Amino acid sequence: MTATLSKPALRIGPYQVDPPVVLAPMAGITNVAFRQLCREYGAGLYVCEMITARAVVERHPGTMHMMTFGPNEKPRSVQLYGVDPATMREAVKIIVGEGLADHIDANFGCPVAKVTRKGGGAALPYKRKLFANIVRASVEAAEPAGVPFTVKFRVGIDDEHHTFLEAGRIAEAEGAAAVALHARTAAQRYSGKADWSQIARLKEAVTSIPVLGNGDIFTAHDALRMVAETGCDGVVVGRGCLGRPWLFGELEAAFAGKPIPEGPNLGEVARVLRRHAELLVRHDGPDKAMRDLRKHMAWYFMGFPVGSQLRRRFAMVSSLDELDELIAQLDHDAPFPADALGPRGRQGSPGKVTLPHGWLDDPDDPCVPEGADMMHSGG
Missing domain, CATH: 1.10.1200 (Non-ribosomal Peptide Synthetase Peptidyl Carrier Protein; Chain A)
Structure with missing residues (x-):
């Protein structure tokens, strides 16, 4: 399949991302080696595996090693996890002040129990004032250096607690350079199908900054279809590239309207x-x-x-x-197998999201969840 998209080029802050493709940060996967391998196939934005704001502030040696970039890697992109506006502000100040990265993305989408039970990841956007405070503090720290700060989140905690539309509007109002939606709830984890219609709804609600879509992009055709169906400004690719770094070459060809290369033998x-x-x-x-x-x-x-x-x-x-x-x-x-184009990586089963006691009582409570800021790994 070939296609030519008439949408304007994706811009995240000062950076043009062409094709409009982002490698999702994946813990234990998107280190400098894997990112370089992917970059050898196609252009885009390649995000370092997630690090915690607290670990940056404390200059945790393992974390500083994870923030390794290739000599020609531009823009250097890192994902930051945090639950405390003050810690996030300080971590962003360190990153931009020492020139450690050119783009910072914030993780509000992690569904792992050890994160959500402390109010972090996909649980946090439910606390809209705390969420706004974190985004505002981070943007204020990044803006003077011209470093764009973006936000990634999920549809919500579960089907009874959707947060993505409000989170998108808040992030836009607080100065985020773009938002990305993984079109699943935290309760779904990585199971079932991503609901791309929610990406379309977010695109209608957030109008002044790019909206990126994430979830179930396993082929270049999937990426073109997501953009066509939702109107999103770009796609975020996670599990689809596991064991298939050449997917980024296929995506580059598809977005340029060129024939998609055959899979390798x-x-x-x-x-x-x-x-x-x-x-x-x-x-x-x-x-x-x-x-x-x-x-x-x-x-x-x-x-x-x-x-x-x-x-x-x-x-x-x-x-x-x-x-x-x-x-x-x-x-x-041996030729590339036709049945190897579907889902790969973790899928698992849906389940109840583990939350702090009383977490759902007051969405306007701006208090920082106890203990969550001490984590050195967000899963």
Whole structure:
């Protein structure tokens, strides 16, 4: 499928994002190695895995290492998690004052229980005054340096507590440069289908800044369809690129109205996997790199005729030499499987969202949730 979209180019602050494609920050995935691999296929905005504001303020060594960018990576984009306006303000001041990033995105969409039980992530926009205070403090700290601050959130806590329209209007009013909606509730987690009609509703409600859509973009066709159906200004791609960094090349072609490249054969996938390993070793050293690589194996080989014994060995690989030995045993001519274009990554089941006691009693309570600001990982 090819198409030419007549929408104006996506701008986030001073940056033109063409094609209008954003790599979603994914914990343990979107480190500098994976981002570089994706960037080699196509342009867009590639967001570093989430870091916590508290960890930035305390200069946590692991966090500072996570904020590593490639020498040619522009704009450098980081996602920040926080629940306290004062801590967020201080973290943003550090990031912009020391030139650590060119764009900051705030995470108000995480559905993980250890986050929501403390009022963070997807639980927080329900407290609209606290949400507004966080966005305002962050924008005030980022604005003097010309660093755009954007906000990502979900439809709401569950079907009885939708927050996205109000969150979008608040973020717009407080100076956010763009908003992104994952079109699921926190209760859905990653299960079921994303409700793209909610992205269209947000686009109607938020009119002066870009609205980005997220959820169930597994192919370039999905991205074009989301823009056509919702009117959103750009797309955010998460699980769809797991084991498929070349998806960004397909997206670039689709948005330019060019033929979408065919999926790679198994030999090309093996070459990409080997490149991923090299980049991880450069970033983290061989031991951590090979441990990290193991979780990507099932995604890279999804649908290919690899065989259960060889799959198990790939999933326990411990060195580049061993990886080369295993790659040599693959059928390099095996074509890309047509059934490997659907959902990948975590899906799970919907469930009740864990919230702090009394969280739903007063949406106008601006108090910072107790203990949530001490987290060093948002999941």
